[in-house]
Amino acid sequence: MHLPKAELHLHIEGTLEPELAFELAARNGITLAYADTEQLRKAYLFDDLQSFLDLYYGLMAVLRTEEDFEELADAYLARAAAQGVRHAEIFFDPQAHTARGVPFATVVEGLGRALDRSEERHGVSTRLIMCFLRDQSAESAMATLEAAKPHLHRITGVGLDSAEVGHPPAKFAAVYEAAGALGLRKVAHAGEEGPAAYVREALDVLGVERIDHGLRCVEDPDLVERLVRERVPLTLCPLSNVRLRAVDVLAEHPLPRMMAAGLLCTVNSDDPAYFGGYAGDNFLAVQEALGLHQEQLRELARNSFEAAFLDGGPEEEALRARYLAEVAAYTFP
Ligand SMILES: Nc1ncnc2[nH]cnc12
Numbered sequence: 001m002h003l004p005k006a007e008l009h010l011h012i013e014g015t016l017e018p019e020l021a022f023e024l025a026a027r028n029g030i031t032l033a034y035a036d037t038e039q040l041r042k043a044y045l046f047d048d049l050q051s052f053l054d055l056y057y058g059l060m061a062v063l064r065t066e067e068d069f070e071e072l073a074d075a076y077l078a079r080a081a082a083q084g085v086r087h088a089e090i091f092f093d094p095q096a097h098t099a100r101g102v103p104f105a106t107v108v109e110g111l112g113r114a115l116d117r118s119e120e121r122h123g124v125s126t127r128l129i130m131c132f133l134r135d136q137s138a139e140s141a142m143a144t145l146e147a148a149k150p151h152l153h154r155i156t157g158v159g160l161d162s163a164e165v166g167h168p169p170a171k172f173a174a175v176y177e178a179a180g181a182l183g184l185r186k187v188a189h190a191g192e193e194g195p196a197a198y199v200r201e202a203l204d205v206l207g208v209e210r211i212d213h214g215l216r217c218v219e220d221p222d223l224v225e226r227l228v229r230e231r232v233p234l235t236l237c238p239l240s241n242v243r244l245r246a247v248d249v250l251a252e253h254p255l256p257r258m259m260a261a262g263l264l265c266t267v268n269s270d271d272p273a274y275f276g277g278y279a280g281d282n283f284l285a286v287q288e289a290l291g292l293h294q295e296q297l298r299e300l301a302r303n304s305f306e307a308a309f310l311d312g313g314p315e316e317e318a319l320r321a322r323y324l325a326e327v328a329a330y331t332f333p
């Protein structure tokens, strides 16, 4: 049995496995540029974030109907549950779909159908976070927030993803302010490929509560001290960092140093279909490559529930307490 954990950094479109991509392509009459799943998998050799994003956005062409999004999310939840995920806060990229003519409602209602059944079917509680694509305009982000308004009962928060360098958080100050006014929670990718200054800006200008990745904060000791003091959670994604060359090899990942510095670290899978593993696989990989002890793994699991958006009243707090009790009671094999 896997250590119980929350997954807080997971792009649902990044869970599209080659087998499902071909199935959906056939169903929707789309021809992929790859002969088969094997050839597609061979294309998963990335030099950096952009080389991944090109493939990731391209393959989304197969996602067209509510059923497609429902199947995608249900398949992820089944896999996550099998690796100990008890709570998942799931990102989606509405602009990557609306730009292809797929309505916002199709995406969110399709995902929502799978999420509605998740506790019963998979034993996984869920939240949905819509991400703005930072390499698109601020106006497009604002229009996306507007399109989300009829669906806010399904959406917990907003995030910021896609190509980071050259697209600093401040570009999205107005849309984050508007999202906050609607009661949405705020997170943002920062310090994945971009500098530590982007982490600072995400906190100061956007008012985010968590930083997605945040890896490059280690280059700025004052920032590390602040993140520790303010207990800002970082949603790290170790296998992603290796595949996108943010670190050379997993054995050199700064996770142990970051934990030792007192940072509130969590371990997540980012885009597991592309980066070689789901949440449990990431835990196992850091245990092996970095020699983390069992109590450090337990700390990561505890952190994941502490950083989760499970503070919306007594029912959510009770759920969080139950998950934390499961972590405390877990015995390693
Ligand atoms: N790791 C990542 N960084 C930025 N944008 C993304 N979109 C999907 N995965 C991403």
Ligand SMILES: [Zn+2]
Residues within 6 Å of the ligand: 009, 011, 161, 189, 212, 270
């Ligand atoms: Zn990400």
